Amino acid sequence: MKKVFYIIIGLVVLLGIFVGYILSYPCENPPSISVLKYIHNLKCKNVQESEKYGTLPKSGELINTTSETTSKEKTSIEKKSQVGIVYDDKIRNYFINENGEIFIVDYFGNIIKINQEKNEVLNNTSFGYPKEVFFYPYSQNDLKILINFSGFISVFDTQNKNWRQISLNSFGANFGLDNNLFYFQKETAGLSIFKLNLSKENSTPQKLIQLNILDSQLIPKNKDEIFIVSKPSSLVGGYILLFNTKNKNLSSVFELNGLDFSWDPKTQNGLVLTSNELNRGGRLFWVNKDLKTKELSFVTLPNKCYFYQEAIEENNTKQETSTPQDFMICAVPRNQEILKNKYIIDDYLSYDLYTEDDVYRINLNNGLINILFSDQNKNFDMENLQFVKNKIFFINRYDKKLYVINLNN
Amino acid sequence: MKLNFKMYSKFLKTIIIFVLFLSIKNIAFMQTSSNEIIISWEAQNFVPNEFNGKKLVTPGSNILIGFEFIKNNQIVDLSKNKVYWYINNELISNTVGIKQIKIIAPNQRGGSIDIRVELPEYNVLKTIEIPIVNPKVVINAPFPKKEVYEKNFEVNLLPYFFNLPQNYLEEDTTMFFGVNWQINDKPAVPAKEDPFKLKISVESDKEININIKASIQNLLNTLESADKEVNLVFIK
Numbered sequence: 001m002k003k004v005f006y007i008i009i010g011l012v013v014l015l016g017i018f019v020g021y022i023l024s025y026p027c028e029n030p031p032s033i034s035v036l037k038y039i040h041n042l043k044c045k046n047v048q049e050s051e052k053y054g055t056l057p058k059s060g061e062l063i064n065t066t067s068e069t070t071s072k073e074k075t076s077i078e079k080k081s082q083v084g085i086v087y088d089d090k091i092r093n094y095f096i097n098e099n100g101e102i103f104i105v106d107y108f109g110n111i112i113k114i115n116q117e118k119n120e121v122l123n124n125t126s127f128g129y130p131k132e133v134f135f136y137p138y139s140q141n142d143l144k145i146l147i148n149f150s151g152f153i154s155v156f157d158t159q160n161k162n163w164r165q166i167s168l169n170s171f172g173a174n175f176g177l178d179n180n181l182f183y184f185q186k187e188t189a190g191l192s193i194f195k196l197n198l199s200k201e202n203s204t205p206q207k208l209i210q211l212n213i214l215d216s217q218l219i220p221k222n223k224d225e226i227f228i229v230s231k232p233s234s235l236v237g238g239y240i241l242l243f244n245t246k247n248k249n250l251s252s253v254f255e256l257n258g259l260d261f262s263w264d265p266k267t268q269n270g271l272v273l274t275s276n277e278l279n280r281g282g283r284l285f286w287v288n289k290d291l292k293t294k295e296l297s298f299v300t301l302p303n304k305c306y307f308y309q310e311a312i313e314e315n316n317t318k319q320e321t322s323t324p325q326d327f328m329i330c331a332v333p334r335n336q337e338i339l340k341n342k343y344i345i346d347d348y349l350s351y352d353l354y355t356e357d358d359v360y361r362i363n364l365n366n367g368l369i370n371i372l373f374s375d376q377n378k379n380f381d382m383e384n385l386q387f388v389k390n391k392i393f394f395i396n397r398y399d400k401k402l403y404v405i406n407l408n409n
Numbered sequence: 410m411k412l413n414f415k416m417y418s419k420f421l422k423t424i425i426i427f428v429l430f431l432s433i434k435n436i437a438f439m440q441t442s443s444n445e446i447i448i449s450w451e452a453q454n455f456v457p458n459e460f461n462g463k464k465l466v467t468p469g470s471n472i473l474i475g476f477e478f479i480k481n482n483q484i485v486d487l488s489k490n491k492v493y494w495y496i497n498n499e500l501i502s503n504t505v506g507i508k509q510i511k512i513i514a515p516n517q518r519g520g521s522i523d524i525r526v527e528l529p530e531y532n533v534l535k536t537i538e539i540p541i542v543n544p545k546v547v548i549n550a551p552f553p554k555k556e557v558y559e560k561n562f563e564v565n566l567l568p569y570f571f572n573l574p575q576n577y578l579e580e581d582t583t584m585f586f587g588v589n590w591q592i593n594d595k596p597a598v599p600a601k602e603d604p605f606k607l608k609i610s611v612e613s614d615k616e617i618n619i620n621i622k623a624s625i626q627n628l629l630n631t632l633e634s635a636d637k638e639v640n641l642v643f644i645k
Binding site: 230 | 446447476509549551554567569
């Protein structure tokens with residue numbers, strides 16, 4: 001008899017744990033532990049589509065607009081615009097400054113400035129094929145280009161046309177804000193994060209922290225903080241840590257399965273892609289400046305989106321005011337269904353998956369979406385988007401050339 | 410023993426208090442914990458130069474595993490603390506201050522390795538799962554809808570996660586691989602300068618289907634191989 005009561009106690013306790021856990025379970029962030037996914041699905045799978053941000057219009061439908069929507073945002077499902085090639089050769093990355101000058105790093109590491117009359121080769125010293133290329137876009141007159149040549153990392157100053165090589169044992173480098181460079185460096189004692197001030201020619205690297213966080217990348221959040229993010233894969237658990245370079249605080253932001261992350265330091269917005277059950281498919285979340293997430297109704301790779309701010313005029317009864325609003329332009333795979341069976345991140349990064357994209361603009365203040373480009377006769381797999389003077393620039397992954405969509409037409 | 414109402418009531422009270430306690434604990438658990446172990450790992454195998462994703466573990470891969478314990482937003486100095494490392498529930502190290510280990514992935518395709526770190530003095534532990542996948546090869550055929558409109562075009566072979574010698578030179582990787590190509594079930598000869606590249610010339614004035622198969626083998630380890638197939642349509 002006693003045993004029966006102990007069993008009852010045990011069962012009630014287990015039930016209590018289960019109910020307590022489900023009640024307190026937040027739906028914002030999908031779990032990283034596989035067992036918890038079932039609980040997540042149990043509680044969160046009924047989240048209505050309307051609760052998700054930026055619902056894509058169905059084929060043939062007009063986009064729902066509210067009274068707050070400006071006439072500019074009203075558009076139909078078909079949106080054809082003039083498309084042209086900006087640079088007719090394979091490139092690794094590009095940058096457009098506010099003056100409209102376009103800088104390119106091609107597949108051989110050549111640095112070219114595109115002018116209307118004649119292209120100007122800024123550097124043609126071949127150090128090998130670039131693995132990664134970053135631009136320092138926070139100063140108009142001081143554009144710097146970081147190239148990871150796989151064997152070593154070097155920074156090119158477009159003003160004085162000098163190279164500055166980073167220590168040979170360094171990797172995972174990225175520009176911070178305030179003309180700084182952050183990178184990992186292998187030392188005998190272990191792994192450390194270093195900061196290099198690029199504004200002074202003879203500055204020495206400053207060691208910020210020694211830490212055992214392997215196979216990660218650095219992404220600046222703001223002037224004082226950088227994200228330490230695991231390399232992306234749909235198949236493994238990933239993490240995003242936040243490191244404060246001033247007070248050396250380190251904290252965990254997200255730990256998610258199948259994590260890919262992007263962040264825009266200018267507008268303080270980001271995106272998190274995480275994989276679904278069995279690591280296939282995915283869910284996309286917008287991350288705001290306070291690192292709160294909101295799920296988006298579509299799935300795309302974070303590097304297919306571009307954030308920007310625009311002043312929107314509001315017509316109040318007495319006076320006209322303009323407030324800056326955050327927007328996101330995303331190249332979204334037309335066939336969302338096909339993504340459900342893919343290891344999205346791994347398949348995409350390994351070129352096992354190509355997409356054919358439409359382009360949407362999402363107003364992050366109210367979730368309204370409108371189509372900027374959708375032409376069934378044109379198939380682009382877009383990455384590294386930039387939106388400048390009502391033109392969308394992108395690299396087409398099919399031929400690695402630089403294209404532009406002119407929305408002024 | 411005979412149970413009376415008092416005993417029932419006592420049991421019930423105990424249960425309610427215990428369940429409430431557990432519920433509160435659960436709610437606290439869901440909030441961002443200030444004490445956290447972050448385990449990370451790095452597989453040492455081959456990927457093409459352009460690949461910026463995570464290198465996945467294949468049987469025989471060397472894996473470097475490390476961790477940090479974050480408490481109150483600071484990395485904790487564990488140089489005087491015992492660190493317990495478990496691989497698939499088996500204790501492999503309980504030495505003071507060990508924050509990094511190296512292991513070799515077992516020959517267990519499709520399985521995974523459970524890594525657990527325990528710090529008894531701080532009453533924390535963390536387990537992660539490292540999946541073991543097969544080496545992979547991709548035929549990079551960058552044509553929308555797999556439709557080709559040019560008579561002359563090329564496709565490229567991209568091998569992933571093969572285990573090559575530690576200090577190989579990037580430029581010499583082709584020497585470690587044996588590559589076979591087929592077009593429509595007939596052997597095809599790759600480009601002279603690069604066995605990973607297949608140049609194709611179509612001599613047809615009609616729409617034709619092109620089936621391309623490729624297989625790749627690690628010449629230093631015959632058990633490591635992968636194959637891939639793509640179907641293209643040449644449209645005149």
